[in-house]
Amino acid sequence: DAKTTQPPSMDCAEGRAANLPCNHSTISGNEYVYWYRQIHSQGPQYIIHGLKNNETNEMASLIITEDRKSSTLILPHATLRDTAVYYCIDRVNDAGANNLFFGTGTRLTVIP
Amino acid sequence: NAGVTQTPKFQVLKTGQSMTLQCAQDMNHEYMSWYRQDPGMGLRLIHYSVGAGITDQGEVPNGYNVSRSTTEDFPLRLLSAAPSQTSVYFCASRAPGMARYEQYFGPGTRLTVT
Numbered sequence: 001d002a003k004t005t006q007p008p009s010m011d012c013a014e015g016r017a018a019n020l021p022c023n024h025s026t027i028s029g030n031e032y033v034y035w036y037r038q039i040h041s042q043g044p045q046y047i048i049h050g051l052k053n054n055e056t057n058e059m060a061s062l063i064i065t066e067d068r069k070s071s072t073l074i075l076p077h078a079t080l081r082d083t084a085v086y087y088c089i090d091r092v093n094d095a096g097a098n099n100l101f102f103g104t105g106t107r108l109t110v111i112p
Numbered sequence: 113n114a115g116v117t118q119t120p121k122f123q124v125l126k127t128g129q130s131m132t133l134q135c136a137q138d139m140n141h142e143y144m145s146w147y148r149q150d151p152g153m154g155l156r157l158i159h160y161s162v163g164a165g166i167t168d169q170g171e172v173p174n175g176y177n178v179s180r181s182t183t184e185d186f187p188l189r190l191l192s193a194a195p196s197q198t199s200v201y202f203c204a205s206r207a208p209g210m211a212r213y214e215q216y217f218g219p220g221t222r223l224t225v226t
Contacts, residue, residue, distance in 0.1 A: 043202050043217025102154030
């Protein structure tokens with residue numbers, strides 16, 4: 001089972017920053033935090049990952065607290081196309097394939 | 113590249129029927145996986161493969177078989193469909209040399225068992 005906790009839903013105004021929180025209080029020292037999103041009727045899409053430093057790419061920023069017990073995904077200027085379910089994942093199956101274990105995620109709705 | 117492709121997109125089966133969900137990738141990825149997604153739930157891992165000829169079970173393998181005869185293809189077989197297998201199925205792949213977090217997913221197959 002996924003060990004992360006996320007709010008079930010959030011709204012964000014178009015053009016504003018969307019801040020999606022995730023608690024991963026049982027994360028171990030060598031586990032990364034991964035973020036994926038799933039737009040309606042599509043497969044999940046990788047967004048970003050991090051270990052203990054803040055990370056930024058063309059899609060988003062990831063802020064990880066110093067104790068690593070929580071993190072926040074930031075979409076700096078949300079658009080309507082960012083409406084999706086966002087998954088925070090802190091565990092992969094290390095039996096060789098590093099598969100992902102998804103929870104139920106946060107449904108982000110970007111409002112015009 | 114077409115990426116990860118899945119066929120069919122939609123399928124309706126009667127209880128007890130068998131079928132194969134197809135998954136193919138043209139990125140020469142060694143690692144491939146099958147997930148199912150049910151309403152209100154995240155994705156759950158069914159089976160995975162770390163290379164041709166090698167497969168292993170995930171979280172919910174019962175009722176499903178897989179094989180991996182080539183790098184490109186990873187079909188999922190339902191031997192005797194049950195209503196509990198009504199779900200959306202996603203196939204995913206990644207390369208062993210790339211970072212372990214970035215999996216590529218197909219568009220999914222929506223299966224209904226009546």
